[in-house]
Amino acid sequence: xxxxxxxxxxxxxxxxxxxxxxxxxxxxxxxxxxxxxxxxxxxxxxxxxxxxxxxxxxxxxxxxxxxxxxxxxxxxxxxxxxxxxxxxxxxxxxxxxxxxxxxxxxxxxxxxxxxxxxxxxxxxxxxxxxxxxxxxxxxxxxxxxxxxxxxxxxxxxxxxxxxxxxxxxxxxxxxxxxxxxxxxxxxxxxxxxxxxxxxxxxxxxxxxxxxxxxxxxxxxxxxxxxxxxxxxxxxxxxxxxxxxxxxxxxxxxxxxxxxxxxxxxxxxxxxxxxxxxxxxxxxxxxxxxxxxxxxxxxxxxxxxxxxxxxxxxxxxxx
Amino acid sequence: xxxxxxxxxxxxxxxxxxxxxxxxxxxxxxxxxxxxxxxxxxxxxxxxxxxxxxxxxxxxxxxxxxxxxxxxxxxxxxxxxxxxxxxxxxxxxxxxxxxxxxxxxxxxxxxxxxxxxxxxxxxxxxxxxxxxxxxxxxxxxxxxxxxxxxxxxxxxxxxxxxxxxxxxxxxxxxxxxxxxxxxxx
Numbered sequence: 001x002x003x004x005x006x007x008x009x010x011x012x013x014x015x016x017x018x019x020x021x022x023x024x025x026x027x028x029x030x031x032x033x034x035x036x037x038x039x040x041x042x043x044x045x046x047x048x049x050x051x052x053x054x055x056x057x058x059x060x061x062x063x064x065x066x067x068x069x070x071x072x073x074x075x076x077x078x079x080x081x082x083x084x085x086x087x088x089x090x091x092x093x094x095x096x097x098x099x100x101x102x103x104x105x106x107x108x109x110x111x112x113x114x115x116x117x118x119x120x121x122x123x124x125x126x127x128x129x130x131x132x133x134x135x136x137x138x139x140x141x142x143x144x145x146x147x148x149x150x151x152x153x154x155x156x157x158x159x160x161x162x163x164x165x166x167x168x169x170x171x172x173x174x175x176x177x178x179x180x181x182x183x184x185x186x187x188x189x190x191x192x193x194x195x196x197x198x199x200x201x202x203x204x205x206x207x208x209x210x211x212x213x214x215x216x217x218x219x220x221x222x223x224x225x226x227x228x229x230x231x232x233x234x235x236x237x238x239x240x241x242x243x244x245x246x247x248x249x250x251x252x253x254x255x256x257x258x259x260x261x262x263x264x265x266x267x268x269x270x271x272x273x274x275x276x277x278x279x280x281x282x283x284x285x286x287x288x289x290x291x292x293x294x295x296x297x298x299x300x301x302x303x304x305x306x307x308x309x310x311x312x313x314x315x316x317x318x
Numbered sequence: 319x320x321x322x323x324x325x326x327x328x329x330x331x332x333x334x335x336x337x338x339x340x341x342x343x344x345x346x347x348x349x350x351x352x353x354x355x356x357x358x359x360x361x362x363x364x365x366x367x368x369x370x371x372x373x374x375x376x377x378x379x380x381x382x383x384x385x386x387x388x389x390x391x392x393x394x395x396x397x398x399x400x401x402x403x404x405x406x407x408x409x410x411x412x413x414x415x416x417x418x419x420x421x422x423x424x425x426x427x428x429x430x431x432x433x434x435x436x437x438x439x440x441x442x443x444x445x446x447x448x449x450x451x452x453x454x455x456x457x458x459x460x461x462x463x464x465x466x467x468x469x470x471x472x473x474x475x476x477x478x479x480x481x482x483x484x485x486x487x488x489x490x491x492x493x494x495x496x497x498x499x500x501x502x503x
Contacts (some may be wrong), residue, residue, distance in 0.1 A: 004430040005437075008371050009345055013338035015419035016378050064420055 018068050066186070066266040074179035074194075075201055095122060096135035100156045101209050107234045107255060108211075108260035111156065115139040124153075131289060134159030134210075146289050147281065152253070153214040155286075160202035160210060172204040194286065198266025202227045211288070213239060215253055224253075237314050250292045250317065254301070256283045257312035261303035264288050269315070270297040327390045334382035345374055348394055354441025355436060359406075359431050363434035364426055369405060371424070373398045375415035389492040395464060452491055459487035460495075 078084050099129050105112040115121060121141040140156040165171040179198055183191045199205060207230040214223040224240045240253040254264075266278035281290045283303065292299055301314040332340035352373055356366040370371045376397050384393050413423075426434075449457055455477075462473045463484070470488075 003433045004367060004424050004426050005349065005433065007424050008374070009422075011421045012345065012374055012378060012419070013341055015375070016333055016341040017336050017420060018419070229374060313473045 063189035071197035083167035087164040094135040260305040350441035354457040357438030456491040460491035
C-alpha cells in the first residue's frame with residue numbers, strides 16, 4: 001500500500017535527477033579544475049554544464065519534473081546517433097564581430113562598453129588556452145584585476161561552449177522525434193515542460209551564447225561557462241566557488257544582483273563566529289570575488305550601494 | 319560494491335551526481351531514524367513528516383558538499399538538527415529545500431499519520447537497541463554528541479579526555495551503528 005513516504009520518495013527521486021545538471025552549472029570547484037590546468041578546467045566545466053535554466057518552466061511540481069526527466073532521456077537515447085555525437089573541438093579559438101545577447105549586457109554592461117583594441121582582444125583571445133567550439137565574440141574579451149593577485153578573464157562565446165554536436169539541425173530533429181515518442185500518453189503540462197527543457201539543451205539551443213568566466217592566479221585557476229538563451233535572463237549570484245583557495249580558504253565568485261551594488265560585506269551566520277570581522281570586497285564591473293577564511297561557518301554576503309544600503313544577500317557555505 | 323552494501327558516503331557521491339537509485343537506498347536506510355529523531359522532539363506527526371521531507375530534500379541539494387570528513391549519518395543528522403532549530407526559531411517548517419527542487423506539498427491522511435508514528439517507534443527501538451549494544455564509553459560520547467547535541471569541547475571536559483578521543487568515539491560509534499543496521503537489513 002502506497003503512503004505519503006512513498007510519494008515523497010518518488011518526488012525526491014525525480015528531483016535527484018533534475019538536480020544533476022543544475023548542480024554542475026552552478027558550482028565548479030577549483031580543487032578539481034586546478035589539477036587539470038585551465039584548458040582542462042574549461043573543457044570539464046563546459047562539458048558538464050548541461051543545458052538547464054529552469055527559471056521559466058511552463059508548469060510546476062510533478063508534471064514539470066517528469067517533463068524534464070523525459071527530455072533528458074530523449075537526449076541520452078539519441079547520444080549515439082552520428083548527428084548528435086560530440087564535434088571535434090578546435091584548440092585555436094576563432095573570433096567573431098557578433099554582439100552579445102542583451103540578456104548578458106543588461107546584467108554586465110561592461111561587455112557592451114568600449115572594448116579592448118582589436119589587436120589586444122585578439123592577442124588575449126589567442127592566449128585563453130581554451131578549446132572553444134564556437135567563435136569568441138571579440139568585443140567581449142575583458143580582464144578584470146582583483147585583490148590577492150587574482151584576475152578574472154571574461155568573454156562570450158557563440159554557442160554552447162565546449163559541448164557541440166556534429167550536425168546541429170539534424171540532432172535537434174532527432175531529439176525532438178525521440179521526445180515525441182516518449183511523450184505519448186502524457187499530459188499537456190508534461191509535454192510543455194519537456195519541450196521547454198529540450199529547447200534549452202545547451203548544444204542545440206538556437207541562438208545560445210556562453211558567458212565564460214575564468215579565474216586566474218599565478219598558481220592555479222578555475223573556470224565556468226554559463227549558457228544564456230535568448231529571452232532567458234542571465235542568472236546572477238554565485239557562479240563559481242572553491243573550497244581550497246591556496247589550501248586554506250574558500251573563494252567565491254559572484255555576479256552582482258543589483259546594478260547599483262558597489263560593495264559587498266560578509267558576516268558569519270553562526271553566533272559562535274559572529275565576533276569575527278570578515279573583510280568586504282568591491283564590486284568591479286558587475287563581479288565580485290571574495291576569499292573567506294576557514295572555520296567561519298556559513299557566511300552571508302550582503303551587496304550594498306554607495307550609501308551603504310543593503311540591496312541583496314547571498315548565502316555561501318550553507 | 320553492490321548497491322545494497324554501498325557505504326553511505328558513496329551513496330552521497332552518487333546522489334550528488336544525480337543518481338535517483340542511490341537516493342532511494344539512502345532514503346530507505348535512514349528514513350525511520352530521521353522520522354524517529356523528529357518524532358521524539360516535536361508533538362505532531364504532520365510536523366515530523368514535514369521536517370523529514372525537508373531534511374531529505376536538503377540532502378539532495380547539498381550531497382555534493384559532503385566532504386567525507388565524518389560519517390555520512392552524522393552529516394545527515396546535522397541537517398536534521400538544523401531543520402529542527404530553524405523550525406523552532408521561526409515557528410514553522412522551512413520549505414526552502416523542497417521549494418528549490420520544485421516539490422509539491424503532500425497532504426497526509428489518517429493512515430499516513432499512523433505510519434509516521436510507526437516509523438517513530440521503529441526508529442526508536444532500533445536506535446535504543448543498537449545503542450545499548452555499544453561499549454559504555456562509546457555510547458556515552460555518542461549520546462552526548464548526537465542526542466544531546468553538546469560540543470566536543472564540553473564532552474571532552476566532562477569525560478576527562480581530549481576532543482580528539484571524543485571525536486574518535488563518536489565516529490566509531492556511528493560506524494558500528496551503521497554496520498549493525500546493515501547487518502539487520
